[in-house]
Structures are given as structure tokens and as C-alpha cells.
Amino acid sequence: MKPRYWLVLAGLLALVLIITAGVFIYNRYVPAAGRWALFREIHTNRTLFEQYALEPGMHCGDAPFAFPTHGVILGLWQQSYRFGHTHSGLDIFSGTQPGVTPVYAAYPGYLSRLEDWRSTVIIRIPSDPLQPGRQIWTYYTHLANVDGESFVSEDFPPGTSEVYVEAGTFLGYMGNYSGDPGAPTGLHLHFSIVKDDGQGDFLNETRIHNTYDPSPYFNMKLDHTNNPREVPVCEDVMTFEDWELVGNNE
Numbered sequence: 001m002k003p004r005y006w007l008v009l010a011g012l013l014a015l016v017l018i019i020t021a022g023v024f025i026y027n028r029y030v031p032a033a034g035r036w037a038l039f040r041e042i043h044t045n046r047t048l049f050e051q052y053a054l055e056p057g058m059h060c061g062d063a064p065f066a067f068p069t070h071g072v073i074l075g076l077w078q079q080s081y082r083f084g085h086t087h088s089g090l091d092i093f094s095g096t097q098p099g100v101t102p103v104y105a106a107y108p109g110y111l112s113r114l115e116d117w118r119s120t121v122i123i124r125i126p127s128d129p130l131q132p133g134r135q136i137w138t139y140y141t142h143l144a145n146v147d148g149e150s151f152v153s154e155d156f157p158p159g160t161s162e163v164y165v166e167a168g169t170f171l172g173y174m175g176n177y178s179g180d181p182g183a184p185t186g187l188h189l190h191f192s193i194v195k196d197d198g199q200g201d202f203l204n205e206t207r208i209h210n211t212y213d214p215s216p217y218f219n220m221k222l223d224h225t226n227n228p229r230e231v232p233v234c235e236d237v238m239t240f241e242d243w244e245l246v247g248n249n250e
Ligand SMILES: [Zn+2]
Pocket: 075, 087, 089, 090, 091, 189, 190, 191
């Protein structure tokens, strides 16, 4: 072949690669805009908030887990918030103020709080209700204010180890502590279901492959790859398009 053909071929290949990358990036990041478009509205429009808000203690259908707080789920499992990031849990927004909205245990188990945890508790579940015999963990975080003042219940001081709690036990209040004072996260509860390391300890929940898809535990569409736009609600999932159609986009 003449050099010119090689150039044309290389150009076409580059074009295909650019288009493929563009489609990949679009699918991965942009569709969540449908759900995130509600972010500001749920904080300012209480009627709209209540339309999507789930109630604490609610079981969706035959879901084993009870919903842990009062709020709207905007951050899903496997969602990317920024390049290279994959979200390992659920982010539930209450639209209130730090230290106001209670958080409860979704399922019974044995609660621990490490000595240096200001805003976090973890609950060991010896037998996964969906896979009996398998040990799993439920992780609740951001239960502190921007300065790191803890909102975790006084029943669970730092160093708490293996205290049995029933589903519905009060764990603390929703906050906005990120671990870095001065760089608060938006007010929300981060909840994740964490894998056991096989030695009776929990794995690092910030890594997506150390966590489970919460969808079957709550009986809702909570995996971002299967639900890139909709706000998850129980049974009847209202889409962002529906939300616009009912006139809430003014
Ligand atoms: Zn989160």
C-alpha cells in the first residue's frame, strides 16, 4: 500500500476510537444528569421531595432490608461521580440540616465502631438473608458535621465492638462530614453492603469490588448500570421524564 492509504486507515481508526470513547464516557457519566437534576429541587421543593422520599423502616415488597432513613436516593451503586470513580454504595439525601434526620439499622446484626471513627458505624450480619451462611456487613457513614462533631448515637461510642442491634435501632443523625474538615460532602447518608474478607473482618468499602449490589436487599433498582437516570422509588419507578411531564420542571 502507498503511504497515503496508511494515513487514511490510521485516521479512520483514530476516528472510530474517539467515537467509541465518546459513547463510553457519555453512557457512564451523562445519563445520571437526569437524576442529579433533582438535586437542587429536592432541597427547595418539599412537595417534590416527598414524592420521591422513602420512609425509614419501609420494606419494599419482600425486601429483607428496611430503608435506613427518610430521604431520596440520588447516588446509586456503580455510579461514577468523577473520572475513575465508581460509587460503592447508596447516597440518600434528606434535604434537611446536619444532625436532624435520624438514621436506623436496616437489618439486625452486631455493631462496631472503630476508635477513630467519628461518623461511621458498621454492622456485621452473620448470615446474609439472600445467601444464608454468608457473612456480610452494612456500613453507614457521614454521621457527623463538617467539623467532625459526631452525630453517632451515644449508645455507640468510639471503640464499640459487636453490640447486637435490631433492625430499626437508632444509629445517629445524617451529617456532612467527609473525613476532611473544610471539605464537607453534601448532607447525605452513605450506605453500603460490604464483603467479608473470609477471616471474619470487613473489606475496604471504598472499592467497588468489595461491595454488593444493594438492589435485591431493598427490592429496588439501585445499580446505576441498570438504572442510569431514574430516581429509585419502591415498586413504581417514576422516571425523570415523568417528573417533567407532571410539571415539576418550572
Ligand atoms: Zn456515597
